[in-house]
Structure formats: C-alpha cells, structure tokens
Amino acid sequence: MASEKTACILCSRNCGLTVELDNGKFVKIQGDDQHPITKGYICQKAARLEYYQNHDDRLGQPLKRQADGSFAPISWDLALQEIAEKLNHVKQSYTGNAFAFVGGGGQGNHWGGMYSRQLLSAMNSRFIYTALAQEKTGDIWVNGRLFGNQTCHTTEDIEHADYVLFIGTNPFQAHGIVNSRDTLKALQKDPNRTMVVIDPRVSETAKMADIHLQLKPSTDAYLMLAMLAIIVREGRHDKGFLTIHCTGFDSIEKELLEIDIEDYAQRADVPLELVQKVARGFATAKNACVRVDLGTQHSLHTTLNAYLEKLLYLVTGNFAKKGGNNLHTSMIPLVSHTDERKKGIRTAKHKMFPIGGLYPPNILPDEINHSGEDRIRAVWVDSANPVLTYADSKAYTTAFQQLDLLVVVDVAMTETARLAHYILPAASQYEKVEASGFNLEFPENLFHLRHPLFPPFKEALPEPEIYTRLLEKMGILPTTFPVLTKIAALEPKITARLGYMAALKILFSRKPNLQKYGSSILYRTLGTTLPKNMEAAAPLLGLTLSYTHKYYEAVKKVVYKGNKRTLGNELFNAILANKSGVIISKHKFEDIWTFLKTPDKRIHLEIPEMISELRQLATEDLTNPDFPFILMAGERRSYNANQIYRDVAWRKTDPKGVMRMHPEDAQELDIANGDEVICQSNIGRITVFVEIDKSVRRKMVSLPNGYGSRFRNGEAIGPQLNMITPSSHCETFTKTPFHKYLPVKITKLIET
Numbered sequence: 001m002a003s004e005k006t007a008c009i010l011c012s013r014n015c016g017l018t019v020e021l022d023n024g025k026f027v028k029i030q031g032d033d034q035h036p037i038t039k040g041y042i043c044q045k046a047a048r049l050e051y052y053q054n055h056d057d058r059l060g061q062p063l064k065r066q067a068d069g070s071f072a073p074i075s076w077d078l079a080l081q082e083i084a085e086k087l088n089h090v091k092q093s094y095t096g097n098a099f100a101f102v103g104g105g106g107q108g109n110h111w112g113g114m115y116s117r118q119l120l121s122a123m124n125s126r127f128i129y130t131a132l133a134q135e136k137t138g139d140i141w142v143n144g145r146l147f148g149n150q151t152c153h154t155t156e157d158i159e160h161a162d163y164v165l166f167i168g169t170n171p172f173q174a175h176g177i178v179n180s181r182d183t184l185k186a187l188q189k190d191p192n193r194t195m196v197v198i199d200p201r202v203s204e205t206a207k208m209a210d211i212h213l214q215l216k217p218s219t220d221a222y223l224m225l226a227m228l229a230i231i232v233r234e235g236r237h238d239k240g241f242l243t244i245h246c247t248g249f250d251s252i253e254k255e256l257l258e259i260d261i262e263d264y265a266q267r268a269d270v271p272l273e274l275v276q277k278v279a280r281g282f283a284t285a286k287n288a289c290v291r292v293d294l295g296t297q298h299s300l301h302t303t304l305n306a307y308l309e310k311l312l313y314l315v316t317g318n319f320a321k322k323g324g325n326n327l328h329t330s331m332i333p334l335v336s337h338t339d340e341r342k343k344g345i346r347t348a349k350h351k352m353f354p355i356g357g358l359y360p361p362n363i364l365p366d367e368i369n370h371s372g373e374d375r376i377r378a379v380w381v382d383s384a385n386p387v388l389t390y391a392d393s394k395a396y397t398t399a400f401q402q403l404d405l406l407v408v409v410d411v412a413m414t415e416t417a418r419l420a421h422y423i424l425p426a427a428s429q430y431e432k433v434e435a436s437g438f439n440l441e442f443p444e445n446l447f448h449l450r451h452p453l454f455p456p457f458k459e460a461l462p463e464p465e466i467y468t469r470l471l472e473k474m475g476i477l478p479t480t481f482p483v484l485t486k487i488a489a490l491e492p493k494i495t496a497r498l499g500y501m502a503a504l505k506i507l508f509s510r511k512p513n514l515q516k517y518g519s520s521i522l523y524r525t526l527g528t529t530l531p532k533n534m535e536a537a538a539p540l541l542g543l544t545l546s547y548t549h550k551y552y553e554a555v556k557k558v559v560y561k562g563n564k565r566t567l568g569n570e571l572f573n574a575i576l577a578n579k580s581g582v583i584i585s586k587h588k589f590e591d592i593w594t595f596l597k598t599p600d601k602r603i604h605l606e607i608p609e610m611i612s613e614l615r616q617l618a619t620e621d622l623t624n625p626d627f628p629f630i631l632m633a634g635e636r637r638s639y640n641a642n643q644i645y646r647d648v649a650w651r652k653t654d655p656k657g658v659m660r661m662h663p664e665d666a667q668e669l670d671i672a673n674g675d676e677v678i679c680q681s682n683i684g685r686i687t688v689f690v691e692i693d694k695s696v697r698r699k700m701v702s703l704p705n706g707y708g709s710r711f712r713n714g715e716a717i718g719p720q721l722n723m724i725t726p727s728s729h730c731e732t733f734t735k736t737p738f739h740k741y742l743p744v745k746i747t748k749l750i751e752t
C-alpha cells in the first residue's frame with residue numbers, strides 16, 4: 001500500500017490530502033497536515049473520491065460516432081488525424097468564428113487548460129465559453145472598472161476580521177473560504193467578533209450567525225443599498241481612505257443620499273432596525289470583510305450586486321488591510337482583460353462581448369442555431385458537460401445536434417459526450433500532473449502541483465499529450481525542437497534552464513507565431529529533462545520566472561536561495577519537489593496598492609452603468625402570478641458537488657435531491673413530506689420529491705445542483721435543473737443566468 005499526497009478536486013479550496021492507494025484504488029483519504037494552508041482540514045466529501053476515480057462511465061478508448069448513432073472504437077492516431085483534418089477544413093472554409101471551445105477546467109484541473117487553450121489560437125478563434133462566465137463575469141467586469149483591470153480579483157481575510165458579512169453564501173456547505181467549518185466555528189465562538197449572514201434560507205451558516213437577515217430572494221441589491229445609505233447618511237464612511245485612495249465618491253454619495261432606506265428594507269422584507277444594526281456594526285468594526293458567492297451572483301442584479309458588495313468594504317475603508325478584502329497575486333491567471341469597446345470581439349447572433357476573455361454559455365445554443373454564415377459550426381468540449389450543467393438542456397441538445405463537428409474530451413461518458421462525433425478519453429485528475437489555478441490567497445499565496453498517483457486508465461491520455469499531438473497533426477507545431485531539447489538536457493540544471501529559456505526567447509522572436517504554443521513546446525523539450533511522468537509540468541518554469549520577476553521581494557521571503565536571475569528556477573524546483581504544495585510569496589499589505597492597474601493607482605468608484613441600474617431599482621416590480629414560487633436552484637448540501645461524481649452511490653444522504661418547501665406552502669397545496677411534485681417553469685417541467693422544511697421562506701423552494709446524470713446511460717437520478725432554466729432568464733448585460741430566482745409553479749403529481 002502506497003501513501004501519497006494530493007488534493008481534493010471537489011471545490012475551489014482544493015484541500016491537501018494524504019491518500020493510501022492499493023491496486024489502482026484509493027483505500028484511505030485523510031487531510032494532509034503538511035499542506036501549508038489547509039493543514040489537515042477536509043470536509044466529508046473528499047473521502048468519497050474513489051467514486052470519481054473508478055466507475056463504470058470511465059472512458060478507456062477514443063470513440064467515433066457511426067452513421068447509426070452508435071460509437072465505435074478508433075485509434076488515437078486515426079481519431080486525431082481525422083479531427084485535425086476537419087478542424088483545418090473549418091478554419092479554412094469559415095474563418096475562426098466558426099469554432100468555439102467550451103470548458104477547459106474544473107475545480108482542480110487547470111493544468112490541462114494551459115494546453116487546451118492553444119487550440120483556440122490554432123483555430124484563430126476567441127470564443128471560449130466556460131462556467132466562470134455563467135457565474136463570475138459580473139464580478140470580473142466590476143473589478144475591471146474599480147481596479148483598472150479584469151484580472152484584479154479580491155479575496156477576504158475572514159480569519160482576522162472582527163465583523164464578517166456573508167451575503168448569498170453558505171460556506172458551511174459550499175466552502176470557498178479557508179478551512180470553512182473551522183473558520184466559522186472560531187468566528188462563532190469569539191464574543192468580540194460578529195458573523196452576519198444574509199440569505200433567504202436559514203442555512204447551516206445562518207444557524208451559526210450572530211445575526212441572520214432572511215431577506216426575500218434576489219433583494220440583495222436593495223438591502224446592500226439600504227446599508228450603504230445608512231452608513232453614508234450617518235457619516236460612518238471612511239473619509240480619509242476615500243480621499244487618499246479613491247475617486248468618484250461624491251457621485252456615489254449623491255445617489256446614496258437619495259435612497260429611501262425604509263422602502264428598501266421593506267422590499268427585502270428585513271426589519272429596518274436590524275439593517276441599521278448591521279450597517280453600523282460593519283462600518284464601526286476595527287476590521288470587516290464581505291464574502292459573497294452564487295447567492296448574489298446568480299440572482300437578479302448580478303453585476304450591480306458585485307458593485308454594491310465591493311462598495312460596502314471600500315466605502316468603510318476595509319480594503320488593503322488585515323481582516324479586510326484584499327487584492328491578491330496569481331500564478332496561473334484564470335481570466336484575462338477584455339475591453340468591451342474593442343472592435344471585432346462580439347458574437348454573431350447576440351453581439352455579446354467577452355468579459356475576462358470569456359463568453360457566456362447562456363448564448364452558445366443561439367450562436368450555433370444562428371442562420372448567418374458566421375454561425376458556430378464546430379465545438380470542442382473539454383472537461384465540461386454543458387448539456388447538463390448550463391442553462392436550457394434542451395436548447396443545448398438541439399444545438400449540438402446541428403454541429404458539423406463536436407469533439408468531447410472527458411474522463412467519463414457524459415450526457416454531452418453522447419452527442420459527440422468523437423470522444424477522446426482523458427486521464428483523470430489523479431492520473432496526470434495537475435494543479436489548481438485558484439491560488440487566491442493573501443498575504444501568503446500558495447501553489448500546489450499535484451503528482452500523478454495512478455497510470456492513465458486503459459488508453460486514456462493526459463491533456464498535454466492530446467493537445468500537443470493534435471497541434472502536430474494539424475501542422476501547427478513541428479514534432480521536434482532539437483536545439484531546445486539539447487540545451488535543456490545540459491548540466492548543471494540551473495544554468496541549462498536559463499540557457500534554455502534564452503534559446504526559447506530567441507525562437508519566439510524569430511517565429512512569433514510559435515509563442516502561442518509555448519506550453520506544448522516546453523512539454524516536448526524541457527519536459528524530457530523532468531522526472532518521469534512529470535514532463536507536463538514544464539510550462540511551470542515560465543510561470544515561476546514570470547511570477548518572481550513581478551514579485552521578487554515577496555518570493556524571496558519564502559524561497560531563500562536565488563538571486564534575481566535564478567529565483568524563478570529555485571521556485572520551480574521547490575514546487576516540483578514539494579508534493580504538499582508550497583507558499584510561493586509573502587506580501588505586505590501596502591503591496592496591494594501596487595497590484596492596482598488604474599493609471600493613478602486609485603480605486604475608481606464611479607461606474608456610470610451601475611449608477612444608472614441602481615436608479616431603476618426604485619420602480620422594479622417582480623410579481624408574477626403565473627409562477628408564484630421562486631426556485632433557488634443549486635443549493636449546496638452535504639452530498640452534492642460539481643458534476644464529476646456520476647455514480648449516485650457516492651451520496652450518503654439525500655439520494656433524490658429533494659426540494660425544500662415551507663410547511664405552510666405544503667399545507668396549502670396539500671403536499672406531504674416525501675410527495676412527488678411537478679416543478680414547472682416557462683420552458684419545462686421536472687418531477688421532484690418534497691422535503692417539508694421551515695428553513696426556506698414562504699413561496700420559495702430550493703433544489704440542489706449536481707444531480708441528473710444518467711449513469712451507465714440509465715435514468716436520470718435527481719433533479720435535472722437545466723430542463724427548466726431558460727437561457728433567456730439572465731442578466732442582459734453579462735448573460736449570467738438567474739438560477740437563484742427562477743419563477744416556477746408547483747403542483748402535486750397525481751398518479752393516473
């Protein structure tokens with residue numbers, strides 16, 4: 001039995017794990033005490049990872065769709081040759097606009113993304129559609145305006161905050177913060193600290209809170225505006241901070257002074273005294289921070305919510321300080337910056353622009369069905385299951401059936417894979433070099449490169465090999481780089497690597513087009529000098545050199561060896577050697593001001609689009625008599641996760657994914673606990689089982705995400721939420737779906 005180090009891949013925390021392996025299986029999974037951030041912490045979900053690693057839907061060989069709709073095995077060589085020819089045909093016949101890439105990552109598999117994105121360049125396409133763009137682009141866009149660039153991202157220092165606002169988030173179940181349950185318990189126990197939860201449901205976190213504001217679904221914007229108005233009207237804003245570090249406060253102040261606080265508290269259905277208490281407590285706390293999640297991001301006013309939660313900590317000066325909200329550095333940037341005013345970046349049908357470089361999945365079916373010559377004709381799906389996890393499953397199914405080419409790269413036979421022309425089996429996250437790009441910590445940041453624990457399943461290949469071979473087949477990449485390979489192999493390693501990077505630079509200056517395929521070139525050349533099975537880690541050298549160049553002093557504090565020339569290589573070695581992950585930098589709080597990308601290094605508070613939207617709130621009317629209930633879709637529970645668990649046996653509780661309903665609503669509709677009911681939106685209906693539960697508000701129901709897979713091509717088990725989520729039910733600006741505010745009708749299922 002072997003003992004190894006790795007990480008959990010079920011949520012963005014990627015807790016460190018110590019695992020025992022036997023005969024290709026996980027036999028014991030525990031927290032890794034050596035992990036620099038999680039230090040042994042895990043939740044109950046990690047213990048079930050064997051259900052991800054070994055199950056009957058694993059793909060073990062490339063498959064090609066036959067004329068009768070069935071799949072037949074095909075060799076890797078032939079599959080990639082045929083796909084390469086078809087992709088080249090699409091590119092030559094219709095330009096890059098005809099190609100879209102979907103997915104390319106997940107909660108813990110970002111390393112493959114370094115390789116897969118090269119395909120977009122090879123296809124001259126910019127169209128990448130990812131889950132981030134159905135959740136976080138409102139936040140990303142606001143960051144771009146406030147801090148000068150969409151790559152700026154804030155984190156929250158909950159462990160050191162005296163006052164914490166959790167808005168639309170249930171970290172006890174959804175995690176997303178450092179060692180969530182321990183952090184929440186510490187907050188709860190300390191009489192000098194205050195935990196406030198703003199959530200329509202009495203969630204597990206709300207039960208631990210000092211104050212719970214159980215607002216009506218999707219009224220967060222009203223509540224936050226009421227709080228901001230109270231703070232400003234009572235002069236509790238941080239005038240010194242605003243004068244020195246921000247511009248545009250005068251315009252914000254003017255708007256806030258106009259807010260009818262009482263009316264807004266009433267719209268949120270929260271007692272005014274409680275709103276005042278929280279606003280005052282937050283503004284006067286020594287350190288305070290705000291944590292939000294999908295509850296505000298999948299709600300009405302997605303982008304405005306992002307703006308307002310940031311104003312809460314900025315107006316009170318809780319930024320760039322211990323216990324506040326802070327910008328942080330990143331080793332792998334997950335998003336880029338895009339200016340929506342740039343020409344030539346909009347989609348054909350919706351004329352949608354990218355945010356952070358990403359396009360929203362809500363519009364993809366329309367971009368495929370579009371009648372124009374500039375429609376999307378070929379789609380490449382990697383590590384994603386859009387048919388099940390993006391809004392409007394039927395629209396996705398119909399659109400994907402229209403495509404000239406659909407290729408799916410995945411570890412499992414998913415609902416999307418069943419529609420593909422070619423299915424390429426990927427090695428699981430424990431069968432290859434992997435890493436998470438969610439290194440979002442401050443002041444100490446971490447990077448965890450995970451080593452393979454098992455050989456790839458049957459003929460499955462890691463993404464670095466799949467994409468490199470494909471680029472070679474497409475004629476984009478030469479198959480050898482003899483000079484680079486020779487220099488990389490020279491001894492001693494450190495000078496050889498520096499010589500290698502210099503030679504690579506020369507190659508890129510001579511052939512600039514090759515720069516876009518740097519990951520594969522590093523893999524094929526420098527990779528040959530790395531330990532066996534670690535070849536795909538080669539692009540890390542480029543990342544560590546760039547990171548140490550940008551943050552030399554901060555890296556120097558944790559990696560003691562090395563000077564300005566060599567520190568990047570030392571960091572590379574440290575990451576490669578340490579299987580539990582390493583701290584890569586240690587910053588000072590004042591460094592945060594250097595992370596700002598605004599030309600004047602100040603935060604630009606005035607965003608005209610947001611001010612215009614907040615003015616419209618006063619007249620909004622949300623009543624909808626045809627669909628009297630609001631479904632909050634995607635509740636996080638003890639045994640739901642992202643869609644990578646396909647075998648329902650992984651769940652210890654809630655096998656059916658029940659719908660929570662308030663007892664009085666159930667009584668009114670003559671529904672008993674455990675009854676099967678129809679949950680119907682304006683595009684479809686699903687049947688679900690009811691759990692009567694007074695944790696939800698009246699006229700609100702709640703369903704979990706992560707259900708509805710058809711394991712072994714059988715019946716879907718649990719709610720297939722996206723059968724009832726219309727893609728048009730989204731924010732006009734970002735196209736983010738309103739999954740937390742879906743008007744539905746509930747009727748008892750009558751057996752006939």
Ligand code: SF4
Pocket residue numbers: 008009010011012013014015041042043044045046175
């Ligand atoms: S699900 Fe999240 S919090 Fe739980 S062990 Fe995995 S990474 Fe950690």
